[in-house]
Amino acid sequence: MSDSKQATAGIKEQAAWRSKANSLLQNQTVLLAVTLLALGLFFNWGSGGMFLDLGTLGTVLDDWGAYILLAVGMTFVVITGGIDLSVGSTVSLSSVVAGWVMVGPMHADLSITGSAANPYLLLATFICLGVGLLVGAVNAFLINVFKIVPFIATLATMGAAAGMAIIISGGMPLQGPNNFDLGLDWKIGDFQLPISTTVAVVMVITIIAGLFLHKSRFGLYTYALGSNAFATRGAGISPEKQILKVYLLSGGMAGLAGAYAYIRLGAGSPSNGMGMELYAIAATVIGGASLMGGVGRIFAVALGTLVLFVVQSGLLMMQVVEVSPDLKQVIVAILIAAAVAVQTLQNKNGRR
Helix, strand or coil: CHHHHHHHHHHHHHHHHHHHHHHCCCHHHHHHHHHHHHHHHHHHHHHCCCCCHHHHHHHHHHHHHHHHHHHHHHHHHHCCCCCCCCCHHHHHHHHHHHHHHHHHCCCCCCCHHHHHHHHHHHHHHHHHHHHHHHHHHHHHHHHHCCCCCCHHHHHHHHHHHHHHHHHHHCCCCEEECCCCHHCCCEECCEEEEEEEHHHHHHHHHHHHHHHHEEEEEEEHHHHHHHHHHHHHCCCCCHHHHHHHHHHHHHHHHHHHHHHHHHHHCEEEEECCCCCCHHHHHHHHHHHHCCCCCCCCEEEEEHHHHHHHHHHHHHHHHHHCCCCCCHHHHHHHHHHHHHHHHHHHHHHHCCCC
């Protein structure tokens, strides 16, 4: 009898381990973390040991900084079942407006550098944030008042913002004060960390946004709207107000990404945000957010954004096989298709 009980206990223990293993395999965050580790080791081998160099990691994180801001804002929008195609143009417009204010009304130029430029950069950041919030408000107005679907509404503002950026700048970069030390990696003694001041600030913003999404009433309403808009309205939650808040958030994040681009490049340019909306959508989908709405996690999206840039940077550094830089868009498209395919398979297996 005792042997039978031991056998039964063994079977239950094996079933429990299998259940835990299956849940881990279906966890998007775990999958992305394992994928990042595997990609890092593979590209380090393919690049002759250069990929995991601190300098390379710092470059990857610098690229990651602007895009994670867009991806975070896009995650909130996608969870509601919407889309925001205007974020790339908002980056361009916000950085151009900040540059125009610096070289125009402020009469400030490249002669102001170092710590003396910090007050100007703080002002530029607030200007970029204001421009982003304005674009987000226009998007929400078109969706809520004119009942235009988000794809078309944000496509319209995407074109308008891109056009305004060219008109304001004359198609040329507007260079103003800058402190390039903010983009340099930190050092602790002789040890150099792959993180700059700007990247550290972006990480803090990402963490705060994640807490709002997963721990606040605002996040709960966001998930509810994407899961069932009719039930959300029936529960006394205004979908219009939530849409306004979410698109303001997305626009604000795009404005901050514009400030990030201005500080990093030292200029506001109409090309700063070119094509960034594609990468933001790709990072969001790779991070497990469902384009059908109701599903998405900030930490997974942050990892998804890292996967995107690890793949791109790693392929360009490969010594075993030469990869053309022109394949970047193709790589992004393949990653989007693969991520959506994985989501589809998971949904078929009962996971939403």
